[in-house]
Amino acid sequence: MEKNNYVSGKIIKNEQIDNDIFLIELEGSFKGEPGQFYMVRGWDEYPLLPRPLSIFDLENNKISFLYQVVGKGTGILSNLKKGAKVEILGPLGNGFPIVNNQKVALVSGGIGLAPMKYLARKLDCKVDLFAGFRTSSYLMDEMSNFVDNIVITTNDGNEGKKGFVTDYIEDKYDVIYACGPNPMMNSLKKLNLKAKSYYSLEAHMACGIGACLGCAINTTKGIQRVCHEGPVFDGSEVIFDVES
Amino acid sequence: MLKVNICGVEFNNPVIAASGTFGFGREFEPYVDLNKIGGISTKGLTYYKKDGNEGRRIHETASGIMNSIGLQNPSVSEFIKNDLDFMKQFDAKIIANIGGSQVEDYLKSIELIEETDIEIIELNISCPNVKEGGMAFGIKCDIAFDIVKKVREKTNKVLMVKLSPNAENIKEMAISCVEAGADSLSLVNTFNALAIDIYKRKPIFKNVTAGLSGPAIKPIALRMVKEVHDVVDVPIVGMGGIMDWQDAIEFIMAGSTAVQVGTANFIQPNIMEDIIDGIERFMIKENIKDLSEITGII
Numbered sequence: 001m002e003k004n005n006y007v008s009g010k011i012i013k014n015e016q017i018d019n020d021i022f023l024i025e026l027e028g029s030f031k032g033e034p035g036q037f038y039m040v041r042g043w044d045e046y047p048l049l050p051r052p053l054s055i056f057d058l059e060n061n062k063i064s065f066l067y068q069v070v071g072k073g074t075g076i077l078s079n080l081k082k083g084a085k086v087e088i089l090g091p092l093g094n095g096f097p098i099v100n101n102q103k104v105a106l107v108s109g110g111i112g113l114a115p116m117k118y119l120a121r122k123l124d125c126k127v128d129l130f131a132g133f134r135t136s137s138y139l140m141d142e143m144s145n146f147v148d149n150i151v152i153t154t155n156d157g158n159e160g161k162k163g164f165v166t167d168y169i170e171d172k173y174d175v176i177y178a179c180g181p182n183p184m185m186n187s188l189k190k191l192n193l194k195a196k197s198y199y200s201l202e203a204h205m206a207c208g209i210g211a212c213l214g215c216a217i218n219t220t221k222g223i224q225r226v227c228h229e230g231p232v233f234d235g236s237e238v239i240f241d242v243e244s
Numbered sequence: 245m246l247k248v249n250i251c252g253v254e255f256n257n258p259v260i261a262a263s264g265t266f267g268f269g270r271e272f273e274p275y276v277d278l279n280k281i282g283g284i285s286t287k288g289l290t291y292y293k294k295d296g297n298e299g300r301r302i303h304e305t306a307s308g309i310m311n312s313i314g315l316q317n318p319s320v321s322e323f324i325k326n327d328l329d330f331m332k333q334f335d336a337k338i339i340a341n342i343g344g345s346q347v348e349d350y351l352k353s354i355e356l357i358e359e360t361d362i363e364i365i366e367l368n369i370s371c372p373n374v375k376e377g378g379m380a381f382g383i384k385c386d387i388a389f390d391i392v393k394k395v396r397e398k399t400n401k402v403l404m405v406k407l408s409p410n411a412e413n414i415k416e417m418a419i420s421c422v423e424a425g426a427d428s429l430s431l432v433n434t435f436n437a438l439a440i441d442i443y444k445r446k447p448i449f450k451n452v453t454a455g456l457s458g459p460a461i462k463p464i465a466l467r468m469v470k471e472v473h474d475v476v477d478v479p480i481v482g483m484g485g486i487m488d489w490q491d492a493i494e495f496i497m498a499g500s501t502a503v504q505v506g507t508a509n510f511i512q513p514n515i516m517e518d519i520i521d522g523i524e525r526f527m528i529k530e531n532i533k534d535l536s537e538i539t540g541i542i
Contacts, residue, residue, distance in 0.1 A: 004274050005514055045487075048458055048511055049304050089513070204302045206309060206510040210271040212264075213287075213313045214302030223295050223316065228271070241298065 006041070006050075006087040012062065014080055018138040020069040021111065022078045023056065026086065030063040034119035035095030035200050035232040039208040040065065042077040042086040051077070052208055054115040054179075054200065054231065055091065063088075066139070068111040092208050093231045096198050100124055102174035105195070106147065107165055107188060108132065109180025113139065115200050119177060120146035128173075132165035132184065166191060178235070186240040197235025201226050217241070246524055248282070248502050248535055250479045251402040251427045253363045255282040255337050255502060258523070258535060259492065259516050262483050262506030263288050263341035263366065263406075264313065268327040269334070275513035280520060283337035285430075285504060286323065288368050290342075291349040291356075293319040299450035303439050308460035308485075309507050310439055312449045315343050320353045324360055332361075339404070343368040347391055354398045365401050367392065367426075370408030370433035382408035382433070385420040396425030404481065407431040409461070409468060418472040430481035430504065431472060432465045458507040459485040466498050473499025473540045487515075489522025499540035 009026030017023050032038070032055045039050035051073045053065040069078050080086065096119050104125045106116050109132045120127055120143065129147040131137060135158045140150055151168055152160030161168055166187040169176075171194055178188055179200040188197070203215035203226035210228030217226055218239040224230065246257035260283035266272055269284050278284070296316025303310045318326070320342070331338050340362045344350040350367070357365055369381035369388055381391050392405055403425060409432035411417040418429055434455025439448040447453075465484020473480055482500030486492050487508045495503045508515045523535075532538060 003276060003514060006512065046307065047304055048307070048309060048507070050511070204300060206302050206311070206507075207265075207271075207513070209275070209513060211267040212302065212311070212510055213296060213316050214311060216296060216301060216313075216316065 004089070006039075006089045008085045009063065009088055011080055011082055011084050011086065013082060014078070016078070017066070018136065021066065021138055022069065023064060023066050023139075024077065024080075024086075025062055025064040026088070027062060029061055030058060030088075030091070032058050032063070032091035033095035034098070034122050035115050036091035036093050037208075037231060038063075038065070038088045038090030038092065040077070040086055040088050041073075042080050042084070043073070047073045049073070049206055050087070050089065050208065052092075052205055052227070055118050056114055057118045057121070066111065066114040066117075089208065093227055094229065096177050096200070096232050098122055099175050103172065104128070105130060105169060105173040105176045107169060107176055107178040107180070109165060109184035110134065112178070112180030112184070112200075113143075115179055116177075117143060117146065130165040130169050132180065133159070135159070169193070171195075176235070182240050185238070189235060189238070189240065198232050199235045199238055200232045201230050201238070203227075203231075245527060245533065246520065246535070250364070250404070250481070250501055253337060253402055256280075256335060257282040257520050258496065258500075258502035259520050260285055260337075260339065260481065260502055260504045261509060261516065262504035263339075263368065265506040265509045268323065269331055269336070270327070272509070272513055276517060278334035278336050281336045281516045282502060282520070283339055284331065285339040285341045285366050286327075286331075287317050288315045288341045288343040289317050289320045289323050289353060290315055290344050291320055291353045293317065293322065297451060300448055303448045303454070305437075305439060305456065306460065308456050308458035309510070310437055310449070310454040310456050311434070312451050312454035314451075320356045324356060328360060328362070337364070338362050339364045339366045341366045341368050341406070347394060350391060350395060351398055354395055358399055358401065363402055364404055364428075365395075365399060366404045366406050366430055367395055368406045368433070370406050370410070382417070383411055385412070385416050388417060389420040389424045392421050392424035392426055402427045404428040404430050406433055407472070408433050409464065409484070410436050414468045415471050415475045418476045422476045422478055426478065428479045428481065429472060429476065430483065432461070432468055432484045435461055435464070457485065459487055461485045462491060466494055469495060469500055470498040470542065486519070487511075489519045489526065492519050492523055493526055493538070496535055497538055497540070497542050501535075501539055
């Protein structure tokens with residue numbers, strides 16, 4: 001049997017969307033469901049580890065990832081030009097369960113917007129997006145093609161509503177899909193909304209395939225791996241360690 | 245041509261997955277031909293199930309990875325019940341890696357392994373991420389001697405003892421373990437290391453220190469393998485930052501009968517297949533019929 005491995009994808013586009021936010025598009029036929037991720041490396045030996053990036057969008061002959069430059073790896077990635085190649089492994093993990101005919105809210109904090117486009121595109125529901133940013137929004141025009149309403153919040157009130165998305169979300173949804181920093185997800189959980197919730201979590205990981213146990217989190221079901229049982233978890237099961 | 249023998253156990257080749265980097269093989273099965281690799285050292289097993297450590301568990305450094313997993317594992321008995329049959333389907337030799345916090349726990353684990361047909365036990369007295377026990381057993385020779393001797397009395401299987409690079413004196417440690425009854429030694433485990441979050445002004449890891457692996461440790465690990473090879477006469481399984489076949493050959497020339505690959509599995513899941521192929525090509529090119537011709541040659 002043919003074994004999976006890293007495969008090359010040629011960069012079609014790698015553009016800066018905002019200060020430290022980039023969108024990379026690769027040519028090729030790739031698989032994946034909303035919420036799943038790929039391990040991505042755009043360098044030879046160092047940094048040692050690839051970086052886990054969730055699927056921003058996926059079409060017949062194209063896959064894209066929205067990412068934030070936070071360290072050396074993503075810094076190198078952001079400097080790659082059209083035509084260069086990156087190595088990717090995936091799709092990995094379990095994505096968002098897709099629902100039909102429900103009132104849905106997508107809740108994102110910052111780069112937590114990353115899995116939301118593909119998800120919104122796959123949902124055949126009435127969908128509202130609550131998108132929180134530090135000081136200004138990005139990609140909202142693109143998102144508006146796939147959602148009904150958008151509520152933008154910024155920490156400083158520079159754009160949209162001032163504060164956090166969790167200050168503005170109403171208790172009128174059947175399902176909430178969320179992705180963002182742990183404190184945001186923890187606040188969302190504490191709102192005790194009646195909606196069924198699914199959280200896509202981020203964690204430092206080494207292998208991305210469930211072996212290293214580096215991305216373990218606490219849940220009501222015990223220790224789970226973000227890369228393998230996640231990155232999407234039933235919101236009622238996640239126990240947040242907001243320090244890390 | 246690639247076969248190696250460790251105390252009567254024949255491996256198809258000298259490349260073994262290092263404990264803690266390969267689970268029980270299950271996660272890697274879609275990526276690696278488990279019939280091709282020489283062996284798998286299981287995720288470190290303890291008598292009681294362990295949830296592992298809280299907080300950050302992985303941190304990348306220059307040429308290395310720090311981890312503080314804390315021996316998360318389902319327990320020896322659950323491993324035997326749920327995972328051993330899966331591992332036995334493949335040609336890779338199974339090595340049971342046994343860790344613990346107390347001597348009694350090690351001995352109880354050994355009793356359970358003794359009832360299986362696993363041929364090799366790798367005694368982990370060197371985990372830096374377990375608060376009690378773990379590495380503490382692997383730093384001082386007299387403590388290591390004591391635990392190895394007690395385990396030796398409990399098992400007829402091949403007993404490989406995994407040494408810590410944090411041992412006070414690696415040569416004396418190796419001699420103590422062999423005198424206590426170790427049939428083989430594997431080295432080195434991760435180096436006790438520190439990383440600091442400068443914005444939080446705190447260590448990255450809740451346990452403050454964590455274990456460093458990867459290419460950063462290779463030259464030191466290699467030196468330790470040579471030093472141990474110079475003073476004991478048992479098969480050595482060398483490891484520490486092996487990223488390609490050239491690294492593996494270096495470890496063999498420093499005195500390793502076989503090698504373990506750890507961190508590299510995270511970076512390229514089928515790296516061990518490449519390493520095996522590379523070793524074979526090297527042997528053909530250099531007209532080496534058996535790896536024993538170059539083991540410890542330097």
